Amino acid sequence: MVSATQIPRCRSSRITINNVNELRNPGIFELVVDLVVNNAKVVTSEGIYDAGIAVEDGKITAIAKEPNLPKSDKVIDAKGLPVMPGAIDPHVHLGLYNPFGEDVPDSTMVQAIGGLTTTMHSILDKRSLKVSVPELTEIANKNAYIDMTFYAAIMSMQHILELPAAFELGVTSFKHFTNRPEYEMLNILHPDDGEFYLSFAKIKELGGVAMVHCEDFEIARKLTERVKASGAKDLAAWNDSRPDYCEQLKIWEMAVMAKITGCPLYVVHNTVATAKEVVDWADGNGVEMYIETTPAYLFFVKTDQKIGVLGKVNPPIRTRGHVEGLWQGIPAQKQCSPS
The missing domain is CATH 2.30.40.10 (Urease, subunit C, domain 1)
Structure with a gap:
């Protein structure tokens, strides 16, 4: 271990x-x-x-x-x-609904059976990184069946100031949420655009990677009101409440931020095939950029009612066109890498 x-x-x-x-x-x-x-x-x-x-x-x-x-x-x-070779899952959330110490052995055992040898857990903790990282490290070292590493969500100016200390503790990738303030119910705080800039710039200086959840929640909030008023409640309605352009807008914005700061960019759980346009732009402008997707976005479409509420994820499951486009991007690696 x-x-x-x-x-x-x-x-x-x-x-x-x-x-x-x-x-x-x-x-x-x-x-x-x-x-x-x-x-x-x-x-x-x-x-x-x-x-x-x-x-x-x-x-x-x-x-x-x-x-x-x-x-x-x-x-x-x-x-x-x-x-x-053993697979690496670069995007895992443990401890959301159960204690972290319980999730680690259960989840890593299943991952080992599935052929994974390394997993990367997302630290979603508004406390000091100097506290959360050593605490979770100790639990992982005692309970994980496979190799485990962390990336951490940047939730505050304190976290930005602690980036050098996080690097000393071995954490080199940091997640940012653009869908503020939606996840406050999960105790996740959201830096503003100025703090995004400072975070990207410091991560670049230290040699790390900025990860971003890309959704424009201000648009999604207004569209959600409209969809609710229509009475629609199927899986497609979830997509309609936060459509593909909510995601594409923020992918473009974060790519430009990466260009300004020189920071490598990793877009998590992408659902839109049109992200290829941004990656092509990034490649042509000296931006190191990677796109991640997940099995849900590769195998399901918004009309798959059989999956029911399990399909209600952020960002939403999209159309057949997006699914086909994501598959086409996988061989290019930068354009679409599964997690």
């Missing part, structure tokens, strides 16, 4: 696949490694191969056909199943 506030580096060697029928390293037959996994479909960034892997001291040292793998006292037959 790594320190809960440090993002673990990948422990696997970078291996380029030329021909899995050939040896990765000359003389490998003479080696005896800690582990061999054979009869697998090995998933790499370059493709999927019918091969096996050799592991020594926690690192993948070879990918090859079974006859070309080194010897090992421990051999696992994958029986044709995929073998792939």
Whole structure:
């Protein structure tokens, strides 16, 4: 278990696949490694191969056909199943409805079963970061089944002033909410635009990343009144109460803020395919920008009534056009990365 506030580096060697029928390293037959996994479909960034892997001291040292793998006292037959690097979930909320100490073992156990090896929890705490980060770190180190790290929400000028201390504690990514004051019911405070600027500028200076929940709640509040008056109560009505342009407006605004301050920008749980326009602009203007989405936005549309109230999320589930556009953006990575 790594320190809960440090993002673990990948422990696997970078291996380029030329021909899995050939040896990765000359003389490998003479080696005896800690582990061999054979009869697998090995998933790499370059493709999927019918091969096996050799592991020594926690690192993948070879990918090859079974006859070309080194010897090992421990051999696992994958029986044709995929073998792939552990996944990282960069956006998790624990402790919202249950105590954090209860959520950590339950959630990380399920994540491990699902193939995740690292999870990033969002600290939503208006107290000093000097208090919340060490407190949650201790709980995570005692209870997490997988590696765990944190990012923290910026809720006040105090948090901005504490950014250097947060970095010393290992937290390097910081979330900002533009849908103020909507989440005050969750005890989440919302900095104003001037504090956003100061936060972005300081995060840039320290070498971190600014994360943003992008929604214009002032527009959404007025549209919500209109939808309520219409009597509509289905899932599509939730989308109509805070439509795609509420999100797109704030994505553009935060991209410009990132341009002004030079701070890397990570837009969380994006639902709109039109975010690609902003990413293209950012790429052309020297802005380091990334877009995240989630399974709900990749698999459901606003007319999917079968999911009922579970589909009432912020930002809302959108149209088929947005779903298809998000899928098209995934191969570009910067344009759409799932969490």
